[in-house]
Amino acid sequence: MDPARTPEPPYYAVIFTSRRSSDGDGYDDTARRMFDLAAKQPGFLGYDTAQEGVGITVSYWTDEAAIAAWKRDADHAFAQYEGRTRWYDTYEIRVARVERAYGFVRA
Amino acid sequence: MDPARTPEPPYYAVIFTSRRSSDGDGYDDTARRMFDLAAKQPGFLGYDTAQEGVGITVSYWTDEAAIAAWKRDADHAFAQYEGRTRWYDTYEIRVARVERAYGFVRA
Numbered sequence: 198m199d200p201a202r203t204p205e206p207p208y209y210a211v212i213f214t215s216r217r218s219s220d221g222d223g224y225d226d227t228a229r230r231m232f233d234l235a236a237k238q239p240g241f242l243g244y245d246t247a248q249e250g251v252g253i254t255v256s257y258w259t260d261e262a263a264i265a266a267w268k269r270d271a272d273h274a275f276a277q278y279e280g281r282t283r284w285y286d287t288y289e290i291r292v293a294r295v296e297r298a299y300g301f302v303r304a
Numbered sequence: 305m306d307p308a309r310t311p312e313p314p315y316y317a318v319i320f321t322s323r324r325s326s327d328g329d330g331y332d333d334t335a336r337r338m339f340d341l342a343a344k345q346p347g348f349l350g351y352d353t354a355q356e357g358v359g360i361t362v363s364y365w366t367d368e369a370a371i372a373a374w375k376r377d378a379d380h381a382f383a384q385y386e387g388r389t390r391w392y393d394t395y396e397i398r399v400a401r402v403e404r405a406y407g408f409v410r411a
């Protein structure tokens with residue numbers, strides 16, 4: 198899997214870090230549905246995700262309005278509720294404005 | 305491992321996403337040294353890291369000047385050079401201003 202490619206800044210990143218609980222029932226299916234659903238939202242630019250002890254998902258968005266609309270999406274809101282009820286012991290969400298970016302690709 | 309705890313925004317996040325090459329020689333040792341060294345820099349607030357196909361490390365900093373100083377650190381600069389020469393096929397670095405943050409901790 199390659200890191201996400203995004204357009205030139207400025208744009209927004211939502212940094213979601215978490216520690217899962219021992220209850221993983223239904224998590225994988227919902228996570229997959231949420232990634233599919235997020236990808237269809239207006240203003241969605243891509244995401245990166247990895248889990249290794251801590252889970253980190255960074256999603257990229259054109260602007261704050263797109264982030265707010267996705268947060269309010271009904272299916273997503275229910276997944277957030279299930280996350281707090283069952284799947285996460287703790288999480289942190291940071292909304293950040295990407296101001297500059299650069300990369301490297303092996304020749 | 306718990307997600308990093310950080311002070312109230314605003315502060316900065318450096319989002320480093322990567323895909324490793326097949327050459328991992330010396331990587332673990334250097335990565336550990338760089339995390340230890342970063343933690344001693346003025347303005348460092350914490351980090352989250354996970355690798356699962358893609359690698360994601362998000363480090364948190366008080367301001368852009370602290371990020372620039374860490375980028376210029378001599379040991380870190382050599383590690384960056386080794387990374388491009390050997391350890392990474394591709395990476396992306398995004399410097400972002402964290403504007404708001406909220407979290408959840410199970411009661």
